[in-house]
Amino acid sequence: MNTKIYCLSLFTLLASLTYGQSNPVRILNNISLPKDTAIKEALLRSLDGFLRSKDSANAANGFVSKADLLETSLLTDEMKGIEKNARYNNSTFFKPYLTNVIQRDEHTYLLQLSYMGTREDTAILRGSFRLLARQEADRFIFLSPLSTNVMLWKTHRIDNVVFRYKEKINLEDAKKLQQMILYYDKKIGAPQQQIRFYCCDDFEEALKLIGVEYKAIYNGYNHLSLYTCHNNQTLIVSGMANPTGFNEFDPHDLWHDRLHNMYSTGIINKPVDEGCAYLYGGSWGIEWKEILAASRGYAAKNEHSDWLALYISEQNFVEGTKRLNIAYVINALIVQQLEKEKGFDAVKALLCCGKREKGDENYFRMLEKVAGISKAVFNSRVDRLIAER
Numbered sequence: 001m002n003t004k005i006y007c008l009s010l011f012t013l014l015a016s017l018t019y020g021q022s023n024p025v026r027i028l029n030n031i032s033l034p035k036d037t038a039i040k041e042a043l044l045r046s047l048d049g050f051l052r053s054k055d056s057a058n059a060a061n062g063f064v065s066k067a068d069l070l071e072t073s074l075l076t077d078e079m080k081g082i083e084k085n086a087r088y089n090n091s092t093f094f095k096p097y098l099t100n101v102i103q104r105d106e107h108t109y110l111l112q113l114s115y116m117g118t119r120e121d122t123a124i125l126r127g128s129f130r131l132l133a134r135q136e137a138d139r140f141i142f143l144s145p146l147s148t149n150v151m152l153w154k155t156h157r158i159d160n161v162v163f164r165y166k167e168k169i170n171l172e173d174a175k176k177l178q179q180m181i182l183y184y185d186k187k188i189g190a191p192q193q194q195i196r197f198y199c200c201d202d203f204e205e206a207l208k209l210i211g212v213e214y215k216a217i218y219n220g221y222n223h224l225s226l227y228t229c230h231n232n233q234t235l236i237v238s239g240m241a242n243p244t245g246f247n248e249f250d251p252h253d254l255w256h257d258r259l260h261n262m263y264s265t266g267i268i269n270k271p272v273d274e275g276c277a278y279l280y281g282g283s284w285g286i287e288w289k290e291i292l293a294a295s296r297g298y299a300a301k302n303e304h305s306d307w308l309a310l311y312i313s314e315q316n317f318v319e320g321t322k323r324l325n326i327a328y329v330i331n332a333l334i335v336q337q338l339e340k341e342k343g344f345d346a347v348k349a350l351l352c353c354g355k356r357e358k359g360d361e362n363y364f365r366m367l368e369k370v371a372g373i374s375k376a377v378f379n380s381r382v383d384r385l386i387a388e389r
Helices: 008-015 036-054 066-079 170-187 203-210 251-262 271-282 286-299 308-312 325-340 345-349 357-370 375-388
Strands: 007-009 024-026 096-107 107-117 122-136 140-142 152-158 159-163 194-197 214-217 223-231 231-236 314-319
Touching: 007 271, 036 096, 036 122, 036 140, 036 170, 066 122, 066 203, 066 214, 066 223, 066 231, 107 357, 152 170, 159 170, 170 251, 170 345, 203 214, 203 223, 203 231, 223 251, 251 271, 271 286, 271 325, 271 345, 271 357, 286 314, 286 325, 286 375, 308 325, 308 357, 308 375, 314 325, 325 345, 325 375
Parallel strands: 024 096, 159 194, 194 231
Antiparallel strands: 007 122, 096 107, 107 122, 122 140, 122 214, 152 159, 223 231
């Protein structure tokens, strides 16, 4: 992923900063902190606690509003590990700077934080965030501004899914989404959840709604979604709609969201996961039947292909912005046959055989166990699967 990075004059930046020795946050010396010393100290002490706890489990962060846990989890998830930068081999390269404090009412403040690092004579911005701080007794708790930002949005419920939108909603497509969620959850054995779905014009709006003003890794991205779940509730902030209302969703990404809601990504095998997403939801807006036709075209032009080598080397058979991967198509075909012959429990065993490793040995052990496909017969079986479908 190519990421543009904002650069500022290091001299200009440092001229306006004061540094605290014990607190992780740096404070701009020209911002308007609360005049009351006790409130100011409580705010900064609580912010310190929140930032020190943000990388822990969201529900375990004692400085997060429990009433707004789902919304705030979306924000804290985006802040996790923000200090790290592998390029500079420094786990705390980016530091948090408090850049603005705005009092909203007697007990609530809007805070703006920016994570920056310095390299030679340049300051590098990693991310900027907005969060609300609400006073409770002698401390503050923190929450995402999402609920405040959508206060005037409209609401429409379809069974267990509540849609929030600005002006218009495509009810036909909203119903399709609700039905696909039920389909995926039933397939993977997930209990029915209460779901809130926010329809944003694009990904930039989705980020800003939850409190992310800027994050370097998302530079240039326009259509992505954010989701989190807790205590049998799911929150999805979709950057896939448009100004006329809820008119599209990505069934491919929805599959990943629902599966990862049920099973840890630490045990999910990505090529199998992607194969399921190809089969059930297509990819890049391309339906499975089109993906299958493209793979057949590739096979016809490349007779006697070494599918095993191509699988292990992670080769694509379509390149470009809408690339398609050989391993993912092979797994889609295997999953299709496996589910038909043995049911989804057999697919689940393959899905949860462990993260992809070099040589894919864990995958091939489970593949032989549940499907009877060993490395020795892999190429011939793939040829047959492509020909039969």
